[in-house]
Amino acid sequence: MKILSFTFETALHFSEPVSEHSFVLRCLPKNTPSQTVMDSQAIISPRTPVANQTDGFGNRLQIGRIEAAHDEFSFISTGLVVVDAAHIEGEDAQNAEKGPLASGPYGASAHPIYANPSTFAAADAAMRAFAQEASAEASGPWSIAQALSHAVHERLAYVKDVTDVSTTASQAFALGSGVCQDFAHVLIALLRSLGIPARYVNGLIVGEGATHAWVEMHDGVQWRGIDPTHDRPIDDTYIVLSHGRDFADCAIESGVFRGGARQDQRVAVQVFDQASQQ
Known part of the structure; x- marks a missing residue:
């Protein structure tokens, strides 16, 4: 068993301003039989209201829309997760999928x-x-x-x-x-x-x-x-x-917007074992 902390940042730069930007993120971890989320949060820029939902696979969704023109879009997710892959149990009781x-x-x-x-x-x-x-x-x-x-x-x-x-x-x-x-x-x-x-x-x-x-x-x-x-x-x-x-x-980031801009993406991830940080 390990306690892992993480910081995950994605930044999109558009070659020209875009607007009416609808996005769906899956950037926050979820509870599974081998993983317990102790803390997590996502910060999105430009700031906009976000709906937190769950899809049919049990993934956590952050859904939003930015109406105003912008040439940068970014999100940072951080948190603390307990992982115990050696003690996986049957997933049926926790799985949101039915059929x-x-x-x-x-x-x-x-x-x-x-x-x-x-x-x-x-x-x-x-x-x-x-x-x-x-x-x-x-x-x-x-x-x-x-x-x-x-x-x-x-x-x-x-x-x-x-x-x-x-x-x-x-x-x-x-x-x-x-x-x-x-x-x-x-x-x-x-x-x-x-x-x-x-x-x-x-x-x-x-x-x-x-x-x-x-x-x-x-x-x-x-x-x-x-x-x-x-x-x-x-x-x-x-x-x-x-x-x-x-x-x-299950793409981590997806979206559509009005405009013909090209996109450049930068991703930075840091995951640390808390035991090694003490």
């Missing part, structure tokens, strides 16, 4: 949306064959997930600026490179091709200066996290901000 259970071989307690292909996480024929080969010697869903995570880690090179937020799992797989979002989408698609429910997670990690993405798979009893970018299981150094079927469901 029938998945019918796949490892989906006894997972919503069926996580077992089916989604916009950014659908496996093509080459990926399905890759999943079969990479998991041939694995036994059980968690062992399969670990085998596939390692295979994805070996298959893809971490290279910035060769993909973007619209890149699909099959495109990244064919390209053989990408960033954490692509690693996660590829692993999700591979797991689902074998009947294992999987979902996309956005969050923060101790020691990294940016946001990160990883995967949670359902082993028939509970959700378990695995990070194909680093090829390791999730531990107490990870803070969950949001999850969904893929990136499309």
Whole structure:
């Protein structure tokens, strides 16, 4: 168990003033079976009233609209989170999602949306064959997930600026490179091709200066996290901000505005283990 403090700042600069700017943020952590939020807050500039809501995946939303012209938009979220990944319990009682259970071989307690292909996480024929080969010697869903995570880690090179937020799992797989979002989408698609429910997670990690993405798979009893970018299981150094079927469901920041401005984004993240700060 660790107590983690975090500061997460995103600043957008527009090349010319924009107006009627509607935005949705998922920049605050939520309570999960392995994570308890002790304190959190978000500061948004320009100052504007914000509605705090929860989406269908249980993610915390900050929804607002800025009518006046502005050429800068920023938000800072800070807080304190207790993470205990070693004591994950079944999520059903805490999960806001309702619906029938998945019918796949490892989906006894997972919503069926996580077992089916989604916009950014659908496996093509080459990926399905890759999943079969990479998991041939694995036994059980968690062992399969670990085998596939390692295979994805070996298959893809971490290279910035060769993909973007619209890149699909099959495109990244064919390209053989990408960033954490692509690693996660590829692993999700591979797991689902074998009947294992999987979902996309956005969050923060101790020691990294940016946001990160990883995967949670359902082993028939509970959700378990695995990070194909680093090829390791999730531990107490990870803070969950949001999850969904893929990136499309749980982007940390999204919005629309009136104007034709270009955007430049700057992100800064600091996550500290409080025990190491004493």
